[in-house]
Amino acid sequence: MNLEDIIKETKTYYCLECGKCTSICPVSRHNSNFSPRLMLERALMGFEDELIHDRELFSCLTCYACSHLCPSDVDYPVFTQKVRNLASSQGEHGDCAHSGTLFSLMRLISRSDIKQKRLDWLDGCRTSQKSEVLYFVGCAPYFEPIFQDIEVSPVSIARNSIKILNALGIEPMVLPNERCCGHDLLWTGDVETFKKLAQLNAQMIKETGAKKIVFSCPEGYRTFKIDYPQYVELDCELMHITELLAQNLSTLSLRAKRSNPEVKKVTYQDPCRLGRHLGIYEPPREIIRAIPGMKLVEMEHSGDESICCGTSAWTNCGSYSKEIRVERLLEARATGAGMLVTACPKCQIHFKCAMVDKGAEKGPDIEMEVMDIVTLVANALGGKSGE
Amino acid sequence: MAEFEPKIIAFCCNWCTYAAADIAGTSRIHYPANVRIVRVMCSGMVDPIYILKAFEMGADGVLVAGCHEADCHYLNGPLKCDAMFEKLKKVVNVLGLEEERLRREMIAAAEAPIFAELIEEMVKQLKKLGPSPFRERVKV
Numbered sequence: 001m002n003l004e005d006i007i008k009e010t011k012t013y014y015c016l017e018c019g020k021c022t023s024i025c026p027v028s029r030h031n032s033n034f035s036p037r038l039m040l041e042r043a044l045m046g047f048e049d050e051l052i053h054d055r056e057l058f059s060c061l062t063c064y065a066c067s068h069l070c071p072s073d074v075d076y077p078v079f080t081q082k083v084r085n086l087a088s089s090q091g092e093h094g095d096c097a098h099s100g101t102l103f104s105l106m107r108l109i110s111r112s113d114i115k116q117k118r119l120d121w122l123d124g125c126r127t128s129q130k131s132e133v134l135y136f137v138g139c140a141p142y143f144e145p146i147f148q149d150i151e152v153s154p155v156s157i158a159r160n161s162i163k164i165l166n167a168l169g170i171e172p173m174v175l176p177n178e179r180c181c182g183h184d185l186l187w188t189g190d191v192e193t194f195k196k197l198a199q200l201n202a203q204m205i206k207e208t209g210a211k212k213i214v215f216s217c218p219e220g221y222r223t224f225k226i227d228y229p230q231y232v233e234l235d236c237e238l239m240h241i242t243e244l245l246a247q248n249l250s251t252l253s254l255r256a257k258r259s260n261p262e263v264k265k266v267t268y269q270d271p272c273r274l275g276r277h278l279g280i281y282e283p284p285r286e287i288i289r290a291i292p293g294m295k296l297v298e299m300e301h302s303g304d305e306s307i308c309c310g311t312s313a314w315t316n317c318g319s320y321s322k323e324i325r326v327e328r329l330l331e332a333r334a335t336g337a338g339m340l341v342t343a344c345p346k347c348q349i350h351f352k353c354a355m356v357d358k359g360a361e362k363g364p365d366i367e368m369e370v371m372d373i374v375t376l377v378a379n380a381l382g383g384k385s386g387e
Numbered sequence: 388m389a390e391f392e393p394k395i396i397a398f399c400c401n402w403c404t405y406a407a408a409d410i411a412g413t414s415r416i417h418y419p420a421n422v423r424i425v426r427v428m429c430s431g432m433v434d435p436i437y438i439l440k441a442f443e444m445g446a447d448g449v450l451v452a453g454c455h456e457a458d459c460h461y462l463n464g465p466l467k468c469d470a471m472f473e474k475l476k477k478v479v480n481v482l483g484l485e486e487e488r489l490r491r492e493m494i495a496a497a498e499a500p501i502f503a504e505l506i507e508e509m510v511k512q513l514k515k516l517g518p519s520p521f522r523e524r525v526k527v
Contacts, residue, residue, distance in 0.1 A: 145477035
């Protein structure tokens with residue numbers, strides 16, 4: 001796809017140059033070198049080289065704050081995605097966090113002969129070989145050892161998701177050789193490997209005969225829902241676990257934690273993929289409200305105005321990303337809540353990372369408990385998966 | 388069909404293991420030619436991406452070798468390397484990579500025969516295991 005096609009597809013030529021995108025952009029607020037408006041203008045004026053070789057091309061969080069406000073409905077995140085693809089074909093890459101280890105892993109997962117050992121955490125979960133429902137685990141088994149230093153346990157999110165499904169009377173299938181959804185590769189321009197992963201996943205899912213796929217990771221959900229149909233055929237109902245939970249709240253008996261009888265104030269961070277990408281704002285909030293002993297308080301920016309956790313697709317994470325995180329955590333602390341609830345494992349990883357980073361110099365000011373909504377619900381179910 | 392010859396990428400510390408490999412050469416100790424040595428200044432500088440990249444590009448085994456703990460030229464390189472290795476091992480275990488394909492050893496500059504033995508042992512093991520599962524799309 002050349003630049004002209006990208007402009008057409010994302011309706012960039014409708015740009016009024018009003019600058020609303022740059023004014024709302026969480027990155028531009030901290031990094032004055034980055035401006036969505038300028039990027040679009042470069043594309044429209046035909047400065048392709050300047051656009052492609054700009055280091056800031058990979059700074060965009062693709063959080064949809066800009067397009068959400070755009071009066072002309074220009075799809076800036078997709079514009080970024082496609083221009084990055086163009087740029088990577090010319091050898092341009094963003095600065096990978098974790099020195100690119102995670103991308104290397106994703107590429108290795110795309111090799112067809114591998115036999116992963118990704119399900120050794122299933123103890124206490126009931127799964128079945130043949131079921132209509134498939135639970136998509138995502139990258140949790142890989143993240144577990146990588147992020148153990150910052151005390152994030154993505155595997156516990158997966159385990160708790162299955163426990164919740166069990167409590168709802170569902171014994172889901174899980175794929176023993178499930179592949180990465182490819183989200184991060186797609187958003188950093190590696191469409192080739194993304195396609196491979198998509199095909200492998202689609203084929204495996206077809207073989208299981210699943211009718212419904214449940215996700216606990218918003219990125220996987222978005223990728224399956226919006227990006228996969230462009231590359232592979234998959235005839236399944238897709239659902240985020242918060243949607244499923246919100247529909248079935250009455251069947252669950254949620255209890256307050258016995259050890260802590262006080263009402264606990266919590267606030268909710270909308271993950272960009274779940275919120276602005278897919279429009280799921282209410283289900284997580286309904287769930288939090290339904291848990292006895294929990295009071296939901298909103299941050300200054302919430303719902304569709306929510307601010308992203310500062311990095312997307314493990315790219316260009318730096319001091320500006322840290323500043324965004326610190327700002328967001330200060331906002332969360334200002335609500336008086338004792339806990340920040342989120343629905344995305346990566347939000348959790350990024351916020352925890354900001355808290356342990358000594359360079360951020362905020363120390364105790366930004367420290368607070370961060371928990372995934374799935375874990376919150378699983379705790380409220382009590383020890384025996386709510387039976 | 389010719390017998391499968393595994394490819395081993397060895398990251399060797401400049402001060403110890405690389406010197407050991409050098410001495411193995413000058414002393415004419417025989418060992419298989421399957422190993423490609425990458426000299427690094429310290430085993431502590433070996434990043435996980437070096438190892439994963441080696442597998443990505445078709446290595447059948449990777450060896451990270453450096454000084455013994457107390458010998459480090461830079462005080463605590465081997466400890467850093469151990470911490471990195473520990474973590475990476477767990478990750479590649481999820482990928483389903485056999486344990487024998489990824490090794491961490493400490494070989495001092497004077498231990499040339501040990502280096503030669505190690506390579507021989509690794510080659511034997513890798514021949515038994517066959518090509519790496521990540522190898523498929525690599526053009527030879």
